[in-house]
Amino acid sequence: MDNREVLVDIKNLRTFFYTEDGVVPAVDGIDLTIHRGEVVGLVGESGCGKSVTALSIIRLIPNPPGKIIGGEIFFHGEDLLKKNEEDMRVIRGDKISMIFQEPMTSLNPVYTIGDQISEAITLHQKIDAAEAKKRTIEMIRLVGIPEPERRFSQYPHEMSGGMRQRVMIAMALSSNPDLLISDEATTALDVTIQAQILDLMRGLQKKLGMAILIITHNLAVVAEMAETIAIAYAGKIVENASAKEIFKSPRHPYTYGLLQSIPKFTEKKTNEPLPAIEGMVPSPYHMPKGCRFNPRCPFATEKCREEEPEILELTPGHLVRCFHPIES
């Protein structure tokens, strides 16, 4: 059991989008706890609500069409959903920072790297320009960019994808946040560059001690990084446990199916077909009745088609939303 202090506690979060074609329940009852200094992975396929969860935490859901319609997000014990915009602006970028998949579009092309990092610093700390520049160069060095003084006056287009992601991390960590949210931050990178960035994030986490919420579709990335993993499917968390448990004894049929279906890099080639999950992710406009995974689930029964399962703690720390969990 984790006896570290709870940093973030999301309870029954519901974020819907009201579009011309109907209501999209992007996040529909997500619970998630992040402790101080903990690395949590939130994993799921497109449309499962993982990015919307992240944007809900920092209250950056575009409204309209999106709206947080229910739930609570406690951060240091205070409900972020009750904060006004001004308070949120202080928390955002100071206590909670976020990095995104596409570092090119997240950086302003007409300002230098140095300007952009020092802007993030001066926004949240009362220091003069010279001090800010010193801190910025320190941050550029911290994220492993060679020649920080020269890089300070370079523009984003002069850098590679991996370097830009390092700049984003420098910016995100410049305020020494308690929580870093990484939304598919390594997805667009090549594998050798991804390894560099993951290695950097791991190192900085140890050094600075912030909690990280890693949002990804890549099970291998969370296996390497996260202590705790939550699996999302169609707007709900279907399983939540320690990384070890998730990979060793997955209890939800979706988690089990996903793990079975990915080709194993370390295994010799066979000509056997992969055990694939049939069908596809449901349309957000037509969510199936009952358990949302039931149309694709090999174990689904009448009950699954009618009733929606609650998330239950099957063994200490292992939560599963399923009427017929797989035996461990």
Next chain:
Amino acid sequence: MATRLVEVQKLKKWFPIKGGVFSTTVASVKAVDEVSFFINQGETLSLVGESGSGKTTAGRTLLKLLQPTSGKIIYKGKDITKLTPNQMRPLRRNMQIMFQDPYGSLNPRMPVGDIIQEPLDVHGIGTRKERKQAVATMMETVGLRSEYEKRYPHEFSGGQRQRIGVARALIINPELLVLDEPISALDVSIQSQIINLLQELQQRLNLTYLFIAHDLAVVRHMSDRVAVMYLGKIVETAENDELFDHPLHPYTQALLSAVPVPDPEVKRERIILQGDIPSPVNPPSGCHFRTRCPYAMPICKEQEPLVIEVAPGHTVACHLLTKK
């Protein structure tokens, strides 16, 4: 003995960069720089590498969708490098390509039945009725219901669109199929469905695949042989298990060690490469990998390493191996 379906020798594809008042060639992007490989009938050769390594250009040049700058392409023993587009047309029936982007590669204004039928129309195969019949059969073969032939691409999911892409490529019974990152745009649970489909079709129709990919777990699952590219060069080629179990080129070793493994209890020794892949306009002298290589020696700067065969079917281009 396996028969060679296609072979390329010292294939080179440079893209000119024009500049100056007279729009002269000021430099070249050396996308593919003297690569040689072959593919046997019925097997899958994977071409792996990071972005900018030239793997996609190599695949397209092999099909002569791009005219090679120099080098030879030999298809079934016949040199096709110099063939004109008209002379190529009958051969095109035998070689098809499937693309990564399931959204961009299908005409949004055409019903999928017409999309799948188009290659038959182009090559003038069969009567109208036979073509319709062939489309219906092919749709069922790739796991699409033939009633959907009147629907448009936007009505299908990403995975279904890739099935349409497979159907379009296979309708004229090709021998060789170039698969350019066919699954990397798909969701995890859909990827395995498409991998299974491709493997099943390969066995059933005796297809030969050139599989272009960066996901090494999928490559391990799909390939018979693997060629690793770095900055326009093939640095190592070997049989699947041989390459993954005994990589010899420092780049292959680093690439394999960088792949995250979906098992938190596996702790692997990781080689973290420094820096980024250099620009293909101005690749490093000698060995292209030397600027990031942990074992770089003076000779690597001066001479380009030769490709040597270290074991049957296992070739490597590295000075570390030529020295011994």
